[in-house]
Amino acid sequence: MSPAPGKHKTGHSQNSVSWTEAHPARVVLVVGPENYLGTRAFDLIRRKVREQRPETETIHLNASNYAAGQLEMHASPSLFGDAKLIEVVQLEQMNDDFLTDALQYASEPAPDVVLVLRHGGGNRGKKLLDAVQQSGAPVIDCQPLKKDSDKAAFVASEFRASRRRIDPDAVRALVSAVGSQLSDLAAACQQLSLDIEGSITAESVEKYYGGRVEATAFKVADAALAGRGGQALSMARHALATGVDPVPLVAALAMKVRTVGKVIQASGSSAQLAKDLGMAPWQVEQARRDGRSWTPEAVIRSIKVLAEADAQVKGAGRDPVYAVERAITVISLANRS
Incomplete structure (x- = not known):
């Protein structure tokens, strides 16, 4: 498993990384209200963990109904020394037992465990968020993409990831037609990548999404x-x-x-x-x-x-x-x- 990562100089804190660069570490904090980006970050970390250690055991916890001692129990080494991926959601509604256990764990995380924490926003658990950030753990900030320019950048990155070319006019047309939800936008990018040969043009977007309106x-x-x-x-x-x-x-x-x-x-x-x-x-x-x-x-x-x-x-x-x-x-x- 990856050790504690080096610090980055981008984003809201020195150790912020983009969701597209999400990687396994002993502790990873995924914070912000945009659930689609949070889900993509979790998926990317999970895939990289399994590429490194296919036998990794995945454990799911909910911080809102957490029972004291669960984190320590799941993070403890097994008889066979298997690696573990622990995914914890709803930190924005965490109970006091989770806060206490997570603070203790974050101060000395287990070496063969990747702990991914999902916080949807708000001040609940701020002490834990501060502790995780100060530890140097990677922080993935998932804020809603409200500006069309940000959505256009997202579309461009989706096509780069699939090694496909899309014309600038087509990017703008796709954002105008489908840009209300990131999940819809990502699905449209995937469909066009699969169905269209060669460069994706504005005409391609019009063919598939011409019936959609910019005014949602x-x-x-x-x-x-x-x-x-x-x-x-x-x-x-x-x-x-x-x-x-x-x-x-x-x-x-x-x-x-x-x-x-x-x-x-x-x-x-x-x-x-x-x-x-x-x-x-x-x-x-x-x-x-x-x-x-x-x-x-x-x-x-x-x-x-x-x-x-x-x-x-x-x-x-x-x-x-x-x-x-x-x-x-x-x-x-x-x-x-």
């Missing part, structure tokens, strides 16, 4: 909540005209409005609210930004119009498009209350 439901919702009614209506009309069902548009609007309603009058840190509300800290922060110009009355008014729209797009009304547009208009005007 959540982009429409973001524009409406920000008070950009004209932009939201334009994107919604384009989406509906290209075959997008109005139901997910209303659902995205409703989810955004409900989230704003939960946080606009709530006090406390984003981490504490995230824990109380069952959300990720970044979602709380986004909702607080969305709700800066909102009042409780505006939230109530918007929820009412969304309830009406939901019923109409599911069959209670004759004109679902009008219902969606009315909801967008009310929400974008509510922002100015």
Whole structure:
């Protein structure tokens, strides 16, 4: 197994590494709310461990329902001296027993064990996170890729990894068509790599994903909540005209409005609210930004119009498009209350 790694000078700490460079070490910390990147990092470490030691035993633990002594028991050498990979998830909800045992283990990790820790964000277990980072263990930061430029870089890296060429115009077209979720984007990259011979062009993307629209439901919702009614209506009309069902548009609007309603009058840190509300800290922060110009009355008014729209797009009304547009208009005007 790899010893404790050398330090890197990139990222948020000196020992940060990209998920694409994830490698086995005695302790590896995978932190951040982007679950897809976290899963990819785990998969890469698992594959490299098995390449080095095919007989490695894999053990899965959950830090939220952890029982005292489990980590030490699983990390202890077996009679046959087999290597072990211990994967622990939900550190953001870790109980006190896990915190105590993990702090002790991190100070002197076992030589034939790779321990991979997954923390989804927040301040729970900060003492452990600090200890792991200070030990020099690799830290893989998995933050959501919100900018199209970051998603384009992700697409380019996916094609480099598969040793395929994609034109810059095709990268932009793919992000526009499929870029709402990283998992969808990665699946699209894989499909194009398998199905298209030679360079992937914008025409290739159009052939496979031309029916997808750049204006996703959540982009429409973001524009409406920000008070950009004209932009939201334009994107919604384009989406509906290209075959997008109005139901997910209303659902995205409703989810955004409900989230704003939960946080606009709530006090406390984003981490504490995230824990109380069952959300990720970044979602709380986004909702607080969305709700800066909102009042409780505006939230109530918007929820009412969304309830009406939901019923109409599911069959209670004759004109679902009008219902969606009315909801967008009310929400974008509510922002100015």
